[in-house]
Amino acid sequence: MAKPTKSARKTRAYHHGDLKAALVEHAIELLRSEGPEGLTLRAVARAAGVSQAAPYRHFADRGELVAAVAQEGFDRMQAAMHARAEQGGEGMKGVAIAYVEFAHRNPAQYRVMFGPELARSEVQSARETGRAVLGFVAQGIEQLQKAGAIGPGKPWSIAISTWAMLHGVVMLSLDGIAADVMPPLDELIEDATRILMFGMVGPRRG
Amino acid sequence: MAKPTKSARKTRAYHHGDLKAALVEHAIELLRSEGPEGLTLRAVARAAGVSQAAPYRHFADRGELVAAVAQEGFDRMQAAMHARAEQGGEGMKGVAIAYVEFAHRNPAQYRVMFGPELARSEVQSARETGRAVLGFVAQGIEQLQKAGAIGPGKPWSIAISTWAMLHGVVMLSLDGIAADVMPPLDELIEDATRILMFGMVGPRRG
């Protein structure tokens, strides 16, 4: 199902509807079913039942579509992390789990969100949203510092190190690198967050 | 200079020479001058002064060329890390610096080495070399454990966490994500390795 038939071309549904939003939706679907290399402007147009030139009425180029797809991902990811944080009790580990879980449920979209394509993108909004996620982590670190749970240090520097490890863990497991010696994901998250927590505390009573 | 002129096509230099090696060299050059998106089979063939079909005598497909480029990168990276490690005195931090420095001197090739393309590659040798680098880190961790410098734990799990953070730091800085709040690279490496070291030690005299 959800396979775009040729009859979709006849459906006048998108005609005066929101083609832009429809294109983003189809792009995410394609990403899910075909992977990153399936995200071509022409394929998205075909899925939406419009001509190959139609998307150019709504996006200046392929990069803008990619940015819109990333944007949608950042929004959902941020919501998932907030939800888990407000659920409470777990602290940083909960947010870390939310982060890694999002990546594993949306592997192709995650790659788009944190891939080189978007990083070099001219689209400002997407880059800003990406930084907002990092800001969220920095905020959490500041709160943990205030609560005395972790030691001092520049919150942004610690946030980047934290993000770096989460991103690295996600990439390794998504790519299946060293799969034969890779511990189960939850065990890996456990170890990684433990290292981060103790590392942040630092040599307190050394 | 090093700009492939049309006269290169007339040069019989590669004719019975090692076209395969020449293609890999030109691929790395292209990567350096044009970035990852410049690494096309046709462009490499043009740079080498042969027809677009010629590379297929030496590589089954684009993926095999990419794997060969990655292989060359892994070899050089491993050599750099070894050299730094045998230089002695710095411990893990020295190896970490060698890792990050290689990435910054060969940004496009680094992306190829640790990108999704190679991860999904069928080429066994490249994946094995990638794992060898990880094995090198695991080895270093075991030695540190034996020396009592860091606490206990599964070396592979710690190695993956360590690699994850280095990879993440590299990616963030190469992509220029959060560039406006990003601390200088050496400062970031300092913070990251400190977190890793103290994190590995764990709650010793807690």
Add this chain to the structure above:
DNA sequence: ACCTGAACACCGTTCAAGT
């Protein structure tokens, strides 16, 4: 205002044919 059809310059890949 929004979309189509045809075109251009690129890809990766294949295959008959040349030396």
Add this chain to the structure above:
DNA sequence: ACCTGAACACCGTTCAAGT
């Protein structure tokens, strides 16, 4: 044994033309 030329099915992008 190694390479070329031409072809096929794909891209992203542009532009005149249709409604």
